[in-house]
Amino acid sequence: MTSSADVASRAGVSRSTVSQILNGRAHLFTEETVARVRETAQTMGYRPSLAGRTLARGKSDIVITLIPDITFGPPVREFVDLLTEGLAKSGLTNLLRLSSSEHTLQDAIVGLRPHAIVAMAQLSPEEASRLKDQGIQVIGQSTAVQIAADRAIGRLQAEHLQSQGYTRVAAVRPRSKREQTNAPHREAGVIEHCRLHNMEVLPTLEVGLSSAEALKAVRALPAGRVGLACYNDEVALAMLGAAQREGLSVPAAVGVMGVDNSVIARASTPTITTVNINLELNVRELISHIISGQDLQVPAEAMDEYLRGLEVVPGETTGS
Amino acid sequence: MTSSADVASRAGVSRSTVSQILNGRAHLFTEETVARVRETAQTMGYRPSLAGRTLARGKSDIVITLIPDITFGPPVREFVDLLTEGLAKSGLTNLLRLSSSEHTLQDAIVGLRPHAIVAMAQLSPEEASRLKDQGIQVIGQSTAVQIAADRAIGRLQAEHLQSQGYTRVAAVRPRSKREQTNAPHREAGVIEHCRLHNMEVLPTLEVGLSSAEALKAVRALPAGRVGLACYNDEVALAMLGAAQREGLSVPAAVGVMGVDNSVIARASTPTITTVNINLELNVRELISHIISGQDLQVPAEAMDEYLRGLEVVPGETTGS
């Protein structure tokens, strides 16, 4: 493991010189020295120890992104990619942590003295404040914003179903535990819109993600035209297939909407009407927040922009 | 940010005492002292700086898992969860890195002096050796093993299709760049089995993941019964729908097989025959390798076990 001292002695300068040249103070030195040091470091494969750097600076260049226990689909992945790339441009390294096991999270992560923690999962208020007490910047949507966003998604689904002529609507959620956090708020959004426009709301269906379970749920539906606001494209796929198997025409008798604009929606036959969530909008703002070290946890004003990122992608499972 | 010195002075002992008590040498001290120190650390919310610890020990307690640019579905997630949990029991922290941007990877990660790097992505040989030169343990399937595994998946698909009475087979790969690494080897596996059993192999289809593209591919198929060995469940879903739309009966005229045993396969109607890849088998061995610090990069013997983890999950898209 080559250290800066190794590079220094090999290049015939002091360790301090090496450190300065490689940290933005190169203009203080002869062009020739700079070149020599840079080259030596290069050929020796020198990578500054993050440990040493962190110790000296008090903070590391690491950002930890907490991934909640939800489906890690392409949209989330793209979001993370953009975030990682953007942070890299500012010399920050983004690392991911799946937040399945919460308790072990703290001890290990706090010890890293990360530059910031991006919580896609919702941190409990006490947890967030504990992190802040330790001097760590915490970035995350407030619970309020997240709930509002979910409601908006639900409203959007109901609105689109209404526009396509469905007057009776049911929300469909997966039985899996993963999604229990968001599902209620999306359903609330659906219900809200329906109440507001005199549409009939059927009881929410809870289905396991299998063909058989979906079939059972479809059979329990009352007769007549119904629009299904599904939690995501996977659920939508299951309901779509079940409806067809049951002999119900889609979209004539049953309308199906998903959320995520995933490959599933595009690849399915018929294609599934879905809701696209454009996360990219937020990334830039997020990054600038992290870099500037602003501790503002809740960009509440960003709510508008977030909603602007919501968009119905029409497919063949709704309409007339 | 509370340091061990803070805890020490608050507890009325030396910093060294704190360090020893919190690092497994508690038996050297009075029960009373131990209790006092532990309690003080607790109430002060003390978390040892990983930077300092790393510096003193020369290695960090961090394991970096490199996630390749492939679908991060439930099986992969489960694998990562198991790995994270297992490592945590040994005091190691598993962090994830999406390896979309390879170049920036090195600099940042090497600086962490990680205990090990688990490469689910295939590292180029030179990259792997560079990491090893830096004294970092690299765990990963060798290219050879990965290729063999992919071939095995392809063979399994062809074998199942054969057993269900399909004598003409085509491989189907997605057009997306993400999958170009593995696809050829799976196709090679398909072809291998077919050649060996006098089955006819049609040219490999390459489709975009949309309903329309899949339809085009289906139309290009020659008449007669065909089995499709799709790269994954998403591709299978697209081909299934296209075949049905084209009026071809599934599974009578066209057989469809995916890979991944994802929700898609179970939720689709008809359910899709797929290949389950059981990663869990390998996790324990992997963990013990990491902990013991064995530098054996290639558990070539684990190949057998890996293959044992491959299993056809019958659905309704193949058969008679």
Place this chain on the structure above:
DNA sequence: ACGGGTGATTGTCACGCGTCAATGCCATTA
């Protein structure tokens, strides 16, 4: 020749921790 100034480079300290030889303390024994 000498003081002053400037630009290039170095020395030193602090960061938080783990480790281990060394210290101080006390009771027991000769």
Place this chain on the structure above:
DNA sequence: TAATGGCATTGACGCGTGACAATCACCCGT
């Protein structure tokens, strides 16, 4: 009483780095 020994605790060092004060060489002007 002095020596011995065991045990709880401490002191000092090193890990690799960044920041900044200090030094050095050198040239210019007088």
